[in-house]
C-alpha cells in the first residue's frame with residue numbers, strides 16, 4: 442500500500458536548490474510560475490509547490506531522490522497534454538522538461554535522438570532538414586514523452602508501426618535516482634515496459650528513434666463536406682480499408698463550422714507521395730462534392746500541424762478513446778453524428794469539440810506480437826477520439842458524462858455480432874474482401 446503523498450515544504454525546496462546545478466526552481470511567487478503550471482487543458486492545471494525547470498538528467502536525479510526520500514508528490518511534465526492532470530501536482534514537485542528540447546539527427550545511421558521535453562514539431566522539423574522522418578503524433582504540439590511512453594501512433598504508423606516499434610533506446614532516471622540507458626540489449630525488461638506502459642517507470646530524458654527517408658513534399662490537407670454526406674463518406678473510407686494502403690490515411694472528423702456551431706464533416710487526408718497518386722487514392726471522396734478543399738502538396742514536416750486548429754491550447758478539455766471495427770456501419774456513424782449535433786445545438790459553449798475517426802491501415806501495427814512490448818492497444822481495431830472542449834468549470838461533470846455516454850455508443854457497437862453488421866452494411870462496401878474484427882481479436 443502506498444502512503445499518501447506530501448506537499449513539498451519550503452525547507453525541501455531550499456535543499457533542492459542547493460543540490461541542483463543548472464536547473465531553475467519556481468515557486469508560486471516566482472515570475473513565470475503561471476506559465477509553468479499551465480497545461481493544454483485548463484482543467485488539468487494544479488498549483489504545484491515547486492516546479493523544477495530541468496536542464497539535465499543529473500538535476501532530475503537529485504529531484505527524484507529528494508521526492509522519494511520525503512514522500513513528496515511528484516509529477517513529470519513533457520508536452521503537458523494529459524487531460525487527467527497526470528503531469529501536474531497539487532502542492533508537490535513538478536519536474537518540467539520543457540527546457541530539454543534538443544534533437545540530434547544521425548544521417549548515417551538514420552536515427553533521431555530527442556530530449557524528453559521535445560514536442561513532435563521539434564522532431565519533425567529536425568528530421569526534415571536531413572530528409573528523414575520517424576513515426577510521431579498527429580498534433581505536433583503534443584510531447585514526445587507522454588506519447589512515446591504510451592505506445593504512440595501517427596500518420597506513418599501504417600508504414601512503420603507504432604512510435605514504440607521505432608524506439609531504439611531511452612535514457613531514464615529511475616525512482617532511486619539512477620540514470621540508465623535501456624534498449625533491446627541494455628535493461629531489456631525496462632525497455633519492454635517503457636514501450637507502452639512507461640509513464641511510471643522513471644523520467645525519460647532522451648529517446649532515440651529509427652528514422653526513414655522521407656520525400657519533402659506529400660499530398661495532404663482537409664476536405665470539408667455537408668453533414669448529409671456522412672454515410673457516403675464512411676462508405677468510401679470503409680472501401681479504402683478493403684484495399685489497405687500503407688501510404689494513405691484518412692481521418693473523418695465530425696466537427697462544426699469554424700465560426701458557428703453548425704456541424705460539418707471533414708476528412709484529414711495524408712498521402713505519402715505525389716498529387717497524382719494522392720488524388721487517385723482519395724478519388725471516392727473527391728466524387729462526393731466537397732464544399733471545402735485544402736488538400737495540396739505540402740512539406741512533410743508540416744503535416745502534423747494540419748490538425749492543430751482542431752486542438753488549440755486553452756479551454757477545459759477531455760480526450761476519450763473510441764474504438765471501432767472495419768467496416769464501420771454508416772448507420773452507426775449517423776447515430777454518432779446525431780448525438781454530436783444534439784449536444785452542439787444544446788450547448789454552443791462546446792464549440793471546438795470534435796469526433797475523430799481514424800481509417801488507418803493497421804496491418805503493420807498488428808504484425809508485432811502483443812507480448813513484444815507493453816503496449817496493449819494493438820490489432821486491427823481502429824482508433825477514434827472524442828476531443829471535447831468547453832469553458833465553464835461548472836459544466837465539467839456533465840460534459841465528462843456526455844463523453845462517457847458517447848463511449849458507450851461505441852462499446853455497444855463493438856459488441857454487436859458480425860451478422861448484425863452484415864444486415865445493415867450498404868451496397869457500396871466490397872463484400873468479397875471485408876474482414877470483421879472483434880474485441881477479442883484486437
Ligand SMILES: Cc1cc2nc3c(=O)[nH]c(=O)nc-3n(C[C@H](O)[C@H](O)[C@H](O)COP(=O)(O)OP(=O)(O)OC[C@H]3O[C@@H](n4cnc5c(N)ncnc54)[C@H](O)[C@@H]3O)c2cc1C
Nearest residue numbers: 519520521522523527528557579584586587588593594645
Ligand atoms: C490534441 C491531442 C492530440 C493527440 N494525438 C495523438 C496522436 O496522434 N497519437 C497518439 O498516440 N496519441 C495522441 N494523443 C494522446 C497523447 O499521446 C497523450 O495525451 C500523451 O500523454 C501526451 O503527452 P505529453 O507529454 O504532451 O503530456 P504530459 O501531460 O506532459 O504527460 C502525459 C503523461 O506522460 C508523462 N510524461 C511525459 N513526458 C515524460 C517523460 N519524458 N518521462 C516520463 N514521463 C513523462 C507525464 O508524467 C504524464 O503522466 C493526443 C493527445 C492530445 C491532447
